[in-house]
Amino acid sequence: MRVLITGAGGFLGRRLTRELMSREGIVGPSGKVEPITHLTLADLGPVPLPEAPGVEIEVIQGDLADASTLERLCARPYDSLFHLASQLTFHAEQDPDHAWAVNVDPLRALIAAAQGCPRVIFASSIAVFGGDFPAEVADDLAPLPETTYGTHKAVNELILADASRHGRIDGRALRLPIILIRPGVTQPVVSDKVAAIVREPLEGRDFAAPLPPEAVVPVASAGAVVRGFLNLHDLPPDRLPPKRTLNLPALSVTVAHMVAAAARAGATGRVTSAPDPATQAVVAGWPQHFISHHAGPLGIAPDRDFDAIIADYLAHREV
Template sequence: MRVLITGAGGFIGRTLTSALLQAGALTNAAGTSGTIEELLLLDTHLPPTSDPRVRHLQAGINAPDTLKQVAAWKPHSVFHLAAVLTSAAEQDPARALAVNVSALAELIDAVGAKDAPPRLIFPSSIAVFGGLLPDHVDDDHLQRPQTSYGTHKAIAELMLADATRHGMVDARALRLPIVLVHPGPPTQSVSDRIAGIVRDGVTGKPSICPLRADTKVPVVSVETVAQNLITLHNADPVKMRGKRVLNQPALTISMEDIIESIARVTNTTPNVTYALDPDLKKIVDSWPKGFISTRAPSVGVVADKSFEDIVSQYRQHLAEKSAA
């Protein structure tokens, strides 16, 4: 099988690349296991790799000729991760629209084929929801996005459903909450502002929490996301019961809970100062606090067991990186 990952140089993309190479195979359109023979990584910045199955296409997804090269390669499966994220999309909505929406339309045109539609796996977002929300938001809750990024993701979900209806692709989307723990360097993304608390807490550095102690957010580890994207790819279409989008089941945790979890795992007292960021608070307050899915169990998509597990995974990652 030929597998494409767009946005492969990003946080989730790197973890997904490793998970796919380790898995070595995916379920193909015939419902049988197909060996991953080539993995094409597409992004403006890509990490080096020595795996002979990996090919690099270092370019922006909306750069001239990029998708022509992708179309000529004819991937059997696509994991479309390339995106302009929340904060950046608010600052430059026109650029975000070009990457998040227009480039997706062009990608569907490039890889779509009625005779052999590729599976296209898409990470959507919690940001498609907004407004007055219940305590727990399920897969089919009405979408009222309050950011450009959320709006783009909602549009993308509809585009993928329509392309699937036309038989051009076999699309499946997993809506993600806050994904942890970004290894750094620090960015201004919403998830990284929260990841920084864990990153600094585990390494004993002082950190600033940009939200109130009692602010609750839904979270998932990047390792769980990578495995769930693969699980969603491999899911039997019959078990999806005609539904193409589901929420990633998440842990709901407060800022105070995060700090206490770090303390339990590291047996230290994290040095955290609270300094409220009103813009970040506005974004986070528009999101669901409880993020659940009634469809996830039927296809094997799971949540993390505890936030301590997420902290421990990151701590182990640091130890392995230091020993390498």
């Protein structure tokens, strides 16, 4: 099996790589589990090499918007592609044209370069939804993005479905809620400001939360995401939902609940409340209850509780 991961240097990409290397293999073109023999890891930044005896590993470092980087990537044949790379909302709003070159053009090029009918797992997002929401946002709600990032994710969902209809790939997309808890320092993106509400006190640092205690956010652990990707990958095509896209069910929690769970886990940093109107406006545009009618029967589930999300972070933060 030849596997390609874009965005492999990110915290989800690193986690996915480690999980793949710990398994005997993944479902291949034969419909049976096959060992991974070649692994291509692509990212803008450095990519740590996993321990993988017997697996040929190649790293391609460069901007996917750069023609030479994309050409190198497309020259590598693959049986399975996990496409995680993207430019997030903060930067996409500042430079939509460059974001398109990162978020949309590479997927189109990788599909055009596909040999046979490889499986393509695409990391979509809750950001495809916008406007007025029902109490629960399920798989079948029509996407109505209100950001450039969300628009690009919605475009890619359509590209995947159309290419699958033509038999060029076997595409599947998983829409992700807010993923917690990204390690490192706080980044200038709203999702990471949410993560910092828990990460900073767990690391012994005080933090002024930009959301009020009663604010509700839909979240999932990195572990739940990776399990979702691999479950979705290994499903036979006849079990996929009609649009080949489903939501990763989220756990809906308040900021107060997050802070209390961090304290139970031994957090020593103090969290104060300093609501930021801009951050609140973005969070108010997210569905509070992110569900899926398809995911459960397919074995794709939300985290048990927020304590499990914290445990997942603590178990993997030093890796």
